[in-house]
Amino acid sequence: MVNLTLLPWLLNAVLFILLLVLWLQCRRQWRAQRQLITLLSSQFEAGQQQSSITQTETEELRAGVIGVGQRVLELQEQYQRLMQQVLALQEQQDAIALSDPESKIYSRAMKMVELGADLEET
Numbered sequence: 001m002v003n004l005t006l007l008p009w010l011l012n013a014v015l016f017i018l019l020l021v022l023w024l025q026c027r028r029q030w031r032a033q034r035q036l037i038t039l040l041s042s043q044f045e046a047g048q049q050q051s052s053i054t055q056t057e058t059e060e061l062r063a064g065v066i067g068v069g070q071r072v073l074e075l076q077e078q079y080q081r082l083m084q085q086v087l088a089l090q091e092q093q094d095a096i097a098l099s100d101p102e103s104k105i106y107s108r109a110m111k112m113v114e115l116g117a118d119l120e121e122t
């Protein structure tokens with residue numbers, strides 16, 4: 001039979017061992033949670049850096065697209081001016097061709113060649 005004087009000491013020893021095991025288990029879990037938090041923090045920081053890089057690249061692309069759009073508008077305006085000049089020159093050439101008798105013959109010969117006539121027919 002167990003000595004009753006030893007019972008409180010045994011209970012205290014068992015309780016101490018249980019508390020020690022519980023403390024060790026909590027410490028192990030705390031370390032695991034701390035490692036997980038460290039890992040998640042580093043992943044979060046990497047994600048923020050990538051987001052910042054992506055945002056910067058997007059802003060650069062947007063600025064580039066705006067520049068290209070402005071250049072396209074300038075080229076369209078230049079194209080329209082050149083087309084107006086070409087049309088004006090064509091009108092001048094047609095007016096000269098109608099007023100010069102020799103150019104009428106030359107124009108007629110060119111038209112016949114364009115339509116498929118031989119050089120002998122012109």
